[in-house]
Amino acid sequence: MHIDYSLLSTEIALAILGLIVFTLGLTLPSRSTNRGLGAFAIFGLLIVLGITVSFWGTQAELLAGMYLIDNFSVFFKILALVAAILIVFGTMSYANNNLSRQLEYYSTIIFATLGMIIMISAGDFITLYIGLELMTVSFIILVAFRKTDGHSLEAGIKYLILAGVSSAVLLYGLSLIYGATGTVYILELAELVTAGTISPLLVFGLVLLVAGFGFKISAAPFHMWAPDVYEGAPTPITAYLAVGSKAASFAILVRVFVGGLAGMQEQWATLLAVLAAISILLGNLVAIPQTNIKRMLAYSSIAQAGYIMVGLLTASPEGIKGVMFYAFIYLFATIGAFVVVCAVYEKTKSDEIASYAGLSQRSPLAAAVMLISLLSMAGIPPLAGFVGKFYLFTTITDNFMWLVYIGLIMSMVSVYYYLRVALVMYRDEPTDPTPIKMGAAVNVTLIIAMVATLVLGIYPTPLSELSNIAAQSFFTW
Amino acid sequence: MATSLNPTYFIFLSAALFAIGVYGVIAKKNIIAVLVSIEMMLAAVNINLVAFNKFFTPEAFIGQIFAIFVVTVAAVEIGLGLALAIALVRKRGTTNLDDFDWLKW
Numbered sequence: 001m002h003i004d005y006s007l008l009s010t011e012i013a014l015a016i017l018g019l020i021v022f023t024l025g026l027t028l029p030s031r032s033t034n035r036g037l038g039a040f041a042i043f044g045l046l047i048v049l050g051i052t053v054s055f056w057g058t059q060a061e062l063l064a065g066m067y068l069i070d071n072f073s074v075f076f077k078i079l080a081l082v083a084a085i086l087i088v089f090g091t092m093s094y095a096n097n098n099l100s101r102q103l104e105y106y107s108t109i110i111f112a113t114l115g116m117i118i119m120i121s122a123g124d125f126i127t128l129y130i131g132l133e134l135m136t137v138s139f140i141i142l143v144a145f146r147k148t149d150g151h152s153l154e155a156g157i158k159y160l161i162l163a164g165v166s167s168a169v170l171l172y173g174l175s176l177i178y179g180a181t182g183t184v185y186i187l188e189l190a191e192l193v194t195a196g197t198i199s200p201l202l203v204f205g206l207v208l209l210v211a212g213f214g215f216k217i218s219a220a221p222f223h224m225w226a227p228d229v230y231e232g233a234p235t236p237i238t239a240y241l242a243v244g245s246k247a248a249s250f251a252i253l254v255r256v257f258v259g260g261l262a263g264m265q266e267q268w269a270t271l272l273a274v275l276a277a278i279s280i281l282l283g284n285l286v287a288i289p290q291t292n293i294k295r296m297l298a299y300s301s302i303a304q305a306g307y308i309m310v311g312l313l314t315a316s317p318e319g320i321k322g323v324m325f326y327a328f329i330y331l332f333a334t335i336g337a338f339v340v341v342c343a344v345y346e347k348t349k350s351d352e353i354a355s356y357a358g359l360s361q362r363s364p365l366a367a368a369v370m371l372i373s374l375l376s377m378a379g380i381p382p383l384a385g386f387v388g389k390f391y392l393f394t395t396i397t398d399n400f401m402w403l404v405y406i407g408l409i410m411s412m413v414s415v416y417y418y419l420r421v422a423l424v425m426y427r428d429e430p431t432d433p434t435p436i437k438m439g440a441a442v443n444v445t446l447i448i449a450m451v452a453t454l455v456l457g458i459y460p461t462p463l464s465e466l467s468n469i470a471a472q473s474f475f476t477w
Numbered sequence: 478m479a480t481s482l483n484p485t486y487f488i489f490l491s492a493a494l495f496a497i498g499v500y501g502v503i504a505k506k507n508i509i510a511v512l513v514s515i516e517m518m519l520a521a522v523n524i525n526l527v528a529f530n531k532f533f534t535p536e537a538f539i540g541q542i543f544a545i546f547v548v549t550v551a552a553v554e555i556g557l558g559l560a561l562a563i564a565l566v567r568k569r570g571t572t573n574l575d576d577f578d579w580l581k582w
Contacts, residue, residue, distance in 0.1 A: 126543050133550045140557055150568050154577045157561050161511055161574075164554055165502055168518035171547060172495055175522050175540075179484070179529035184539050201488075228580040 007060055007069055010052045010077060011117060017044040018110035025103030037362075038092045039288055041106040045113075049081045050116035056455040059473060061123060065185045068255075075324055075368040076120040076251040077467070082114045083243040083331050088341040090445030091236035094346055099145060099234060112138035116248035125174045128252055132170075132216070135248065136163045139241060143233040155232025160213065162225040170212025173397050176205030186260040187477055193263035203267060209256065210271055216249035219275050219309060220282040223302045230298035235345060239338035242301045247327045250308055254323060258315045259474065269313050276313075277406050279306030284410045288417045293341055294351050294450045297334075298419065299378055303414065304330055310392045310403065318473040319395045324467040326388035330377065333385060336373035336449030339442060340366045343398065347436045353421055358430025366436065369446045374418035376453045379411045384456035391464070404422055487528035496519035507570045508565070512558045521550045 005012070021041050028037070052074060059070045088109060097106055115135030122128035140163065144156025168459035180186055180202035181192045193202070214222035230238045257268055285305030290296040308330075341351065343366055348355045360367040376385035389411065393404050437447075456463055494517055501514025523544045530540025562572055569576065 010555060035563055125538075129543075129550070130546060133553070137553055137557060140561075144561055144564070148562050148568070151579055153565050153568055154560065154579055157508065157558075157565060157577065158580075160554070160558050160561060161502070161515070164512075164515040164558070165518070167520065167554075168495075168498070168515055171519065171522040174527070175525035175529065175543075178543070179488075179525060179533060182529075182533045184543065211528075232580050250557075 003058070003062065007055075007058070007062055008067070010048060010055065011049045011114065011121075013051055014110060014114045014117060017048060018040075018107050018114060021110060022104060022107035024153045025105075026106060034296075035092065035096060037103075038088055038095065039433050040090055041110060045081060045085045045088070049078065049085065052077045054079060056126055059476065061187075065187050066124045066127050067121055068187075068477070069121060070477070071470040072254075072320070072324075073121045073251070074416060074472040076247060076327075077117050079247050079328055079331060080113055080116045080120065080244050083240060083247070083335065084109060086331075086335050086445055086448065087240050087338075089441055090335065091239070091267045091342045092441055093439050094236060094342040095234075097346060105142075105145065108141050112142065112240070113244065114436045116244055119248050120251040122252060122255070122463060123186055125178065125186075128256070129167075129171065129174070131248075131269065132252070133167065135245060137169065139163075139245060140235070142237040142333045143241075145234055145237065151232040152234065155229045158232075159225055159229045166212050166215030166222070169208050169215075173205045173208030173212055176201050176208065180205060182205075186255060188258050189260040190262060190477075193261055198267070202264070206261065206264060206268055207271070210268065210275070213249060213253045214275060217246055217253065217309070218298075218302050220279040220302055221275075223279070223282070223305075227295045227298040230301075231292055231294045231351075234336055234350075235342045237295070238297075239335055239342075242297070242332050242338070243334050246301070246305060247310075247331070250323060250327060254312060254474070255321060257312060258320065259477070265315050269315070272309055273313055273396075273400050273403055276306045276309040276326075277403055279303060279309065280406055284414045284417075287414070288377055291353055291354050292351050293356070293421065296421075297337060297341075300414065300418075301334070303410065304377065307389060307392060307407065310396055310400075310407065313400060313403075314395050316395060317468070317475055320471040321390075321467045321475055322388070322391035322395055323466070324470055325464060326468070328463060329384035329388050329453065332452040332456075333373040333376040335465070336369045336446060336453065337377075339445050339449070340370045340373075343438045343442050345435060348432075353424055356421060356424050357428035358433065359425040359436075361433060361435075362430055363436040364437065365443060365446055366438065369450045370425065371383050371422050372450050372453055373413075376422060376457070378415045378418045380415070382454075382457045384453045384460065386442070387457055387460045387464075397415070432453050481581065484528060484532045487524060487532075491521040491524040494518075494524065506556070506573050506575055508562045508574060512555055512562075515558075516551060516555065519547055523547055561571070 055074050112135050115131050119131030140160045143159050144153050146152035180199050218226040280303050283299050287299035288295050311319040376383040379385040379389040498514045498518035505511050526540040526544040
């Protein structure tokens with residue numbers, strides 16, 4: 001059988017990069033080369049990003065449909081790589097100062113990215129599972145990376161157990177779907193499910209699949225790992241979990257449900273709508289009393305998962321476009337917020353919201369980026385979050401009007417706890433008025449995040465068109 | 478090869494094993510016991526995959542290949558779990574999940 005390996009160049013390049021960074025980390029003397037290793041990893045990731053961008057417009061399948069390359073998967077691959085680059089770049093000084101031995105830190109981040117990319121392109125259940133587990137195992141290592149810190153280890157074991165259970169539930173669902181249809185290929189599955197009758201086995205498998213993916217995207221009621229893991233993990237990893245892991249899980253969720261199980265849409269649409277509603281309600285309401293900013297952002301990310309899930313309900317190109325658009329702008333808002341959290345932690349050694357008092361005087365840029373990121377997540381015009389929510393919710397006004405109302409009301413509620421942080425930053429007097437010095441890398445990352453959030457809010461057309469093309473390619477298989 | 482078994486037996490066997498695994502994860506307090514329970518859930522998946530392969534697609538070996546991947550990845554996960562358990566015992570002196578309450582559950 002002829003295999004066109006050039007279609008896999010993104011994955012091969014990323015695997016080689018991960019191995020090189022790993023070997024360099026092992027062989028170079030550790031103290032002096034930390035910073036160089038991070039810069040090398042960013043350089044390599046930029047090259048891989050370039051290779052990925054060159055695949056835009058390719059539509060091909062590999063190994064009889066086990067691996068799918070289309071604009072949809074390229075879009076999400078770019079998203080994962082941009083997230084990895086911005087996070088490594090923006091938090092390099094945090095990693096230097098807070099992670100003692102980091103020879104495997106950057107390579108594990110690269111392998112997590114590789115897992116996401118395999119998962120995004122997966123065309124059958126085996127590839128899906130391998131990608132998912134590569135990502136999850138890398139993230140478990142990264143979450144427990146500060147192995148002398150009890151909090152980090154505790155977060156690691158909690159993530160391991162809940163990720164293990166969710167993988168098992170997901171696999172059980174996949175095995176039942178395999179039993180009901182006799183295929184593991186998503187494209188073949190799409191034909192079989194539309195043509196054939198729907199057996200109880202298939203429905204049961206579907207429900208388990210929703211539960212398994214629910215864990216991965218941290219949708220309520222499968223969200224309980226998120227706040228603990230987000231709080232205990234090193235902050236760059238929290239950011240990457242919130243952006244990369246969630247986006248890749250959404251990509252495969254779209255692939256399996258909209259791509260493979262579109263014939264059962266009436267069965268899963270209501271289920272996902274209820275999950276979305278619970279996530280939006282619970283995420284926003286429980287975020288209100290939080291005093292730790294990472295926990296607050298964790299609950300807010302549960303709510304964001306609920307918003308993104310809205311895009312799946314109609315199984316239409318418009319909905320998928322909304323998912324992709326929102327995932328991309330959520331990336332910039334989240335990275336902006338978490339890089340500020342990193343910078344403040346380096347100075348104050350605290351993640352409590354109270355320690356952000358007077359941040360506008362200590363570092364006007366950090367305070368401004370935090371404010372803009374939070375308001376974008378809340379969906380205040382003219383920021384990007386507003387446009388994203390608009391795209392998502394306009395797709396469901398016909399069938400799920402009740403969910404639109406829940407989304408609108410809860411967006412208003414979310415403004416309350418987002419603005420509470422703004423109030424502490426801008427109104428309160430700082431306890432320690434010394435300015436927070438951030439390196440050039442942090443400043444550049446913050447400015448990128450801020451400009452992207454502002455520009456995509458005022459002029460969303462280019463990204464909107466790109467995601468539209470990507471969504472169209474998803475439906476041409 | 479003819480057999481008097483039918484797929485229903487295997488579905489019920491694996492469902493029972495899966496349910497025991499879920500019970501173990503929820504009820505057990507020791508990290509090692511919880512890891513064993515997760516392994517049981519994965520064993521249930523493998524029974525399903527191999528049985529479905531035998532009964533529904535005997536000409537292709539997709540289910541068996543899938544099962545081999547599941548076994549391999551499960552070993553990785555357990556290895557990581559045990560490493561974390563050892564690190565936790567060194568740092569916190571316990572393997573009881575109820576003691577891990579520094580982060581609010």
